[in-house]
Amino acid sequence: MNSYHLDYPLEVDSDIKNLMANAFGALVHEKEQGVTGYYNLPEESGLIVEEIKKRELDQKFDRIVVIGIGGSSLGTKAVDHFLRYKKVHRPIYFLENPDPVAIRHQFEQIPKENTLFIIVSKSGTTIETISIFKTALAHYKIDLAKDNEQLMVITDIDSPLHLFAQEYGIESFAIPKNVGGRFSVMSAVGIVPLSIAGYDTLGFLEGAKGMFERFFMLHEEHILQKAAFIYKNWQQYSMNVLFSYADELENFNKWYVQLWGESLGKKDPAGNPVGTTPIAHIGSVDQHSFLQLVMEGPKDKTLTFICIENFEEEIAIPDISLPHLAKTDFVNGALFNRLLNEECKATMESVKGQGVPTDKIVLPFINEDSIGELMAYYELLTSLVGAMFGINTYNQPGVELGKQILKTRFMQK
Amino acid sequence: MNSYHLDYPLEVDSDIKNLMANAFGALVHEKEQGVTGYYNLPEESGLIVEEIKKRELDQKFDRIVVIGIGGSSLGTKAVDHFLRYKKVHRPIYFLENPDPVAIRHQFEQIPKENTLFIIVSKSGTTIETISIFKTALAHYKIDLAKDNEQLMVITDIDSPLHLFAQEYGIESFAIPKNVGGRFSVMSAVGIVPLSIAGYDTLGFLEGAKGMFERFFMLHEEHILQKAAFIYKNWQQYSMNVLFSYADELENFNKWYVQLWGESLGKKDPAGNPVGTTPIAHIGSVDQHSFLQLVMEGPKDKTLTFICIENFEEEIAIPDISLPHLAKTDFVNGALFNRLLNEECKATMESVKGQGVPTDKIVLPFINEDSIGELMAYYELLTSLVGAMFGINTYNQPGVELGKQILKTRFMQK
Numbered sequence: 001m002n003s004y005h006l007d008y009p010l011e012v013d014s015d016i017k018n019l020m021a022n023a024f025g026a027l028v029h030e031k032e033q034g035v036t037g038y039y040n041l042p043e044e045s046g047l048i049v050e051e052i053k054k055r056e057l058d059q060k061f062d063r064i065v066v067i068g069i070g071g072s073s074l075g076t077k078a079v080d081h082f083l084r085y086k087k088v089h090r091p092i093y094f095l096e097n098p099d100p101v102a103i104r105h106q107f108e109q110i111p112k113e114n115t116l117f118i119i120v121s122k123s124g125t126t127i128e129t130i131s132i133f134k135t136a137l138a139h140y141k142i143d144l145a146k147d148n149e150q151l152m153v154i155t156d157i158d159s160p161l162h163l164f165a166q167e168y169g170i171e172s173f174a175i176p177k178n179v180g181g182r183f184s185v186m187s188a189v190g191i192v193p194l195s196i197a198g199y200d201t202l203g204f205l206e207g208a209k210g211m212f213e214r215f216f217m218l219h220e221e222h223i224l225q226k227a228a229f230i231y232k233n234w235q236q237y238s239m240n241v242l243f244s245y246a247d248e249l250e251n252f253n254k255w256y257v258q259l260w261g262e263s264l265g266k267k268d269p270a271g272n273p274v275g276t277t278p279i280a281h282i283g284s285v286d287q288h289s290f291l292q293l294v295m296e297g298p299k300d301k302t303l304t305f306i307c308i309e310n311f312e313e314e315i316a317i318p319d320i321s322l323p324h325l326a327k328t329d330f331v332n333g334a335l336f337n338r339l340l341n342e343e344c345k346a347t348m349e350s351v352k353g354q355g356v357p358t359d360k361i362v363l364p365f366i367n368e369d370s371i372g373e374l375m376a377y378y379e380l381l382t383s384l385v386g387a388m389f390g391i392n393t394y395n396q397p398g399v400e401l402g403k404q405i406l407k408t409r410f411m412q413k
Numbered sequence: 414m415n416s417y418h419l420d421y422p423l424e425v426d427s428d429i430k431n432l433m434a435n436a437f438g439a440l441v442h443e444k445e446q447g448v449t450g451y452y453n454l455p456e457e458s459g460l461i462v463e464e465i466k467k468r469e470l471d472q473k474f475d476r477i478v479v480i481g482i483g484g485s486s487l488g489t490k491a492v493d494h495f496l497r498y499k500k501v502h503r504p505i506y507f508l509e510n511p512d513p514v515a516i517r518h519q520f521e522q523i524p525k526e527n528t529l530f531i532i533v534s535k536s537g538t539t540i541e542t543i544s545i546f547k548t549a550l551a552h553y554k555i556d557l558a559k560d561n562e563q564l565m566v567i568t569d570i571d572s573p574l575h576l577f578a579q580e581y582g583i584e585s586f587a588i589p590k591n592v593g594g595r596f597s598v599m600s601a602v603g604i605v606p607l608s609i610a611g612y613d614t615l616g617f618l619e620g621a622k623g624m625f626e627r628f629f630m631l632h633e634e635h636i637l638q639k640a641a642f643i644y645k646n647w648q649q650y651s652m653n654v655l656f657s658y659a660d661e662l663e664n665f666n667k668w669y670v671q672l673w674g675e676s677l678g679k680k681d682p683a684g685n686p687v688g689t690t691p692i693a694h695i696g697s698v699d700q701h702s703f704l705q706l707v708m709e710g711p712k713d714k715t716l717t718f719i720c721i722e723n724f725e726e727e728i729a730i731p732d733i734s735l736p737h738l739a740k741t742d743f744v745n746g747a748l749f750n751r752l753l754n755e756e757c758k759a760t761m762e763s764v765k766g767q768g769v770p771t772d773k774i775v776l777p778f779i780n781e782d783s784i785g786e787l788m789a790y791y792e793l794l795t796s797l798v799g800a801m802f803g804i805n806t807y808n809q810p811g812v813e814l815g816k817q818i819l820k821t822r823f824m825q826k
Contacts, residue, residue, distance in 0.1 A: 070701025085514045097698040098756075100726040100749040101498045101779070102660040128697060130741040131730045131752065138731040163737040181701075238651065238713060239690060247515040258702035265706025275710035277652060279692060284541060285510040287815065288483025288594075289671035293678025295811030297688035300651060313513040317544045318551040324576040328543040330823045336513040339544065343511075346818035353814070366514070398708030401766070402700065406759035410743045 005360040008229040020224040026387035037178035041186035042209035052195040061116040068120030071181020081251040089198035112140040124161030207372025227384035245283035245307040253280030266391040284343040307344045418773040421642040433637040439800035450591040454599035455622035465608040474529040481533030484594020487668045494664040502611035525553040533567045537574030620785025640797035658696035658720040666693030679804040697756040
């Protein structure tokens with residue numbers, strides 16, 4: 001299990017207790033009424049893992065291509081990237097952004113033979129995803145009738161994409177209607193490709209399930225306190241910065257930014273704009289980039305440090321002293337694992353000295369369980385802050401206008 | 414040449430005119446007095462390119478490894494990543510973060526034979542860089558006396574690393590004393606590895622030089638106006654968000670975040686913390702992540718859109734209509750180049766409708782000239798805002814404390 005250390009200056013008075021109790025109640029209500037279905041995914045998706053295990057067809061595949069964008073790819077990428085040191089059966093490639101240079105580059109790397117293409121889109125009509133899918137059909141000369149075993153679809157039941165898949169006998173997996181893209185990593189969206197790749201997705205779901213269960217049994221009160229602090233002070237601390245001490249967390253960072261920004265950047269019931277801005281960095285490299293601003297700039301940020309206790313990769317800094325460079329010898333003989341974690345602690349201490357509210361999350365290992373729990377934790381935290389703001393955490397009305405303008409621009413020319 | 418379209422609600426009254434004139438004067442002073450040396454790099458570094466061209470030794474190398482962190486690697490990475498579609502002579506690998514999993518992964522990919530290792534550190538004693546260098550020495554069994562042709566050093570004159578290089582006859586290039594890491598991409602720091610890799614670094618320097626020259630001839634007044642708006646409204650618009658519409662700009666985004674955050678997050682002469690927070694995203698993918706917050710959340714951000722007019726990679730969306738998916742056919746036949754740029758325009762339009770101050774930078778091509786100019790532009794903008802704040806744009810006192818704490822932690826145990 002991960003550990004969570006909250007160091008926010010929060011006085012838990014009766015006001016805060018009420019705020020926390022109400023938000024907790026709101027999440028219980030959401031779960032019971034099915035306002036959102038993500039709380040139940042760790043249990044439900046066990047069946048998907050079983051189903052995948054039975055698919056003998058997958059033995060044929062050497063690699064997986066996920067065609068999807070935003071909530072349809074970020075969660076899968078986060079888990080895949082976090083665990084990339086593991087030897088899996090099949091690497092996953094992502095066709096995501098409609099950048100022609102990137103698409104060409106990917107096409108050159110990926111052969112058609114023995115490749116499983118998984119098209120992921122909740123609505124089934126995401127313009128980037130369907131356009132890239134069509135391009136892949138043309139580039140790889142995929143015959144929809146004959147090559148349908150190499151295709152798979154993950155989408156809402158009865159979406160246009162689902163109907164398309166049925167037409168050609170393409171296997172499809174459903175996303176529960178009440179699970180939005182950014183909360184969907186524990187649905188088929190993440191579980192299908194990650195299971196076929198060879199990850200221990202049951203372990204991933206177990207990690208998440210434990211967190212959800214403990215939370216709803218009120219055994220993870222620190223999440224309520226963190227949400228209360230962020231909500232109460234959101235106008236002063238308008239940015240929530242994640243400092244993740246591991247390259248492997250880079251795509252988790254991106255997943256967090258989407259989860260937070262798209263869920264909480266909303267108009268509240270009174271019509272006022274609310275929401276804090278998520279920012280995510282990698283330690284120690286970004287100490288050389290962002291730390292100066294945190295230390296001496298405006299005190300408008302909270303900082304969350306994530307570190308990994310045990311990388312299971314024992315590389316030591318050699319105990320050699322180079323002429324003129326003895327100044328750096330104080331780390332000689334230490335594992336990089338330790339250097340990274342001491343950098344995390346030293347940075348946290350220096351930042352706290354400046355009065356910056358900080359908290360820390362420690363993952364014991366780089367494994368499925370710890371990332372599953374971490375993602376569940378962030379989903380809960382997001383839902384709690386959303387409940388405190390009184391907003392709809394699960395929609396994204398603000399992105400529609402751009403889509404309409406895009407369509408109009410194409411129609412006119 | 415790039416084009417710049419400023420759409421900020423700035424009324425240029427006498428107050429603003431004075432502000433701009435004073436900041437411009439400050440930069441002229443910096444340049445003339447050598448407060449910072451970056452303005453002169455495009456001219457000075459032409460000699461480095463010539464010198465590199467003469468090195469016959471480089472023909473032996475198949476790849477380059479840059480060992481450096483922060484300002485010692487971000488600029489080089491930004492240019493290399495931007496131009497990665499080009500066929501260069503030698504790929505560049507970066508050993509940057511002290512993450513043991515990442516280091517192992519890189520070591521497995523990089524053979525010793527025919528590899529040039531370039532160690533970059535301005536101070537010469539950066540703890541991550543020297544530790545990774547020592548680890549590379551041990552892993553590759555590099556004999557400092559015999560293998561010195563495979564090593565190169567880029568550092569300050571007379572730094573400990575420079576003295577070390579002299580001791581072993583390792584070639585070294587100097588960083589001018591008055592050029593800080595984050596402003597050093599046009600010095601040897603960027604020019605040496607990029608030239609050996611095979612990029613047109615003269616074109617890169619030309620792009621930058623043109624921008625500096627036009628600016629100091631007062632032909633790029635829009636930069637002054639943008640700086641004035643950011644400075645005047647920094648407490649309302651506390652975040653400056655970059656939306657770059659190309660995967661190839663991802664590392665440029667990171668370079669921008671360091672340049673801006675570390676330069677401008679400071680205490681002003683009165684001791685007050687100042688500075689806006691840089692945030693950087695990639696379009697269109699991050700429309701599915703960050704746009705909702707920009708549209709409906711607090712109006713505390715300015716947005717800069719960067720797009721590329723001509724990707725020179727002509728992939729068209731096939732003109733095929735799939736059953737049930739006709740809704741997406743309106744982009745059929747269009748180039749992805751166009752889809753991406755129309756998304757940029759549509760998003761910009763929708764965001765402007767919400768009263769968000771926006772500006773747009775258009776790069777005509779993905780080439781050395783356009784990225785050189787863009788980097789020069791951002792350096793000037795940063796210096797101008799720093800001058801308006803009355804801060805020292807070029808130091809970073811806030812990161813020292815963490816380094817001291819780190820050392821103490823290691824000394825104690």
